[in-house]
Amino acid sequence: SQQGEEDPQALSIQEGENATMNCSYKTSINNLQWYRQNSGRGLVHLILIRSNEREKHSGRLRVTLDTSKKSSSLLITASRAADTASYFCATDASGAGSYQLTFGKGTKLSVIP
Amino acid sequence: EPEVTQTPSHQVTQMGQEVILRCVPISNHLYFYWYRQILGQKVEFLVSFYNNEISEKSEIFDDQFSVERPDGSNFTLKIRSTKLEDSAMYFCASRRASPGEKLFFGSGTQLSVL
Numbered sequence: 001s002q003q004g005e006e007d008p009q010a011l012s013i014q015e016g017e018n019a020t021m022n023c024s025y026k027t028s029i030n031n032l033q034w035y036r037q038n039s040g041r042g043l044v045h046l047i048l049i050r051s052n053e054r055e056k057h058s059g060r061l062r063v064t065l066d067t068s069k070k071s072s073s074l075l076i077t078a079s080r081a082a083d084t085a086s087y088f089c090a091t092d093a094s095g096a097g098s099y100q101l102t103f104g105k106g107t108k109l110s111v112i113p
Numbered sequence: 114e115p116e117v118t119q120t121p122s123h124q125v126t127q128m129g130q131e132v133i134l135r136c137v138p139i140s141n142h143l144y145f146y147w148y149r150q151i152l153g154q155k156v157e158f159l160v161s162f163y164n165n166e167i168s169e170k171s172e173i174f175d176d177q178f179s180v181e182r183p184d185g186s187n188f189t190l191k192i193r194s195t196k197l198e199d200s201a202m203y204f205c206a207s208r209r210a211s212p213g214e215k216l217f218f219g220s221g222t223q224l225s226v227l
Contacts, residue, residue: 030213031213040223041220041221042117042204042218042221043204043206043216045215045216045217050213088155088156092211092213099144099163099169099211100146100158100161100169101146102158103148103155103157104155105154106155
């Protein structure tokens, strides 16, 4: 599999429920970032977690990082219809000879009102 | 908040034609990127640019592709002879520093090669 693989590929929930998306990666990272993409639009940065952090919160978002398992999860609490979008994790191995962020395939989240 | 701007938003071209996609990164950013996304698929890295030269490129970024920063503000992606499989959304992105900073993305240019 490739760096930054999210699962599930698609997730459909009712408004008010929590949504959890997972990401696995293969190589060492400097940090891991989550982005959101509304249909046909650019990606918007949501949250960044560094390799020495285990958990981070931002509003209704909670991100965890387990570097021993090379995995991360994004939890959106009390989801809203406006949260409907695709969510991508991106690994940042910058500083190890690479300047890029590597994106996964994304999780398409649908929040039903 | 400052924005990365991309033009045009849509570009339709014939196979074999050259296209230039334009981007204006955020003014104090130092690292510039092109990514592409084929409909419904992952966001793929094409190239990164720093200090007026390519710092990294992917296998997708072959001899048909080139990037340029012709002045202090614009950052362009040129595809010399487009193929059908170049049809995708192309995103420009920039960030102030690397590593440890987020990327700011433009809204993208939808390229359709006929």
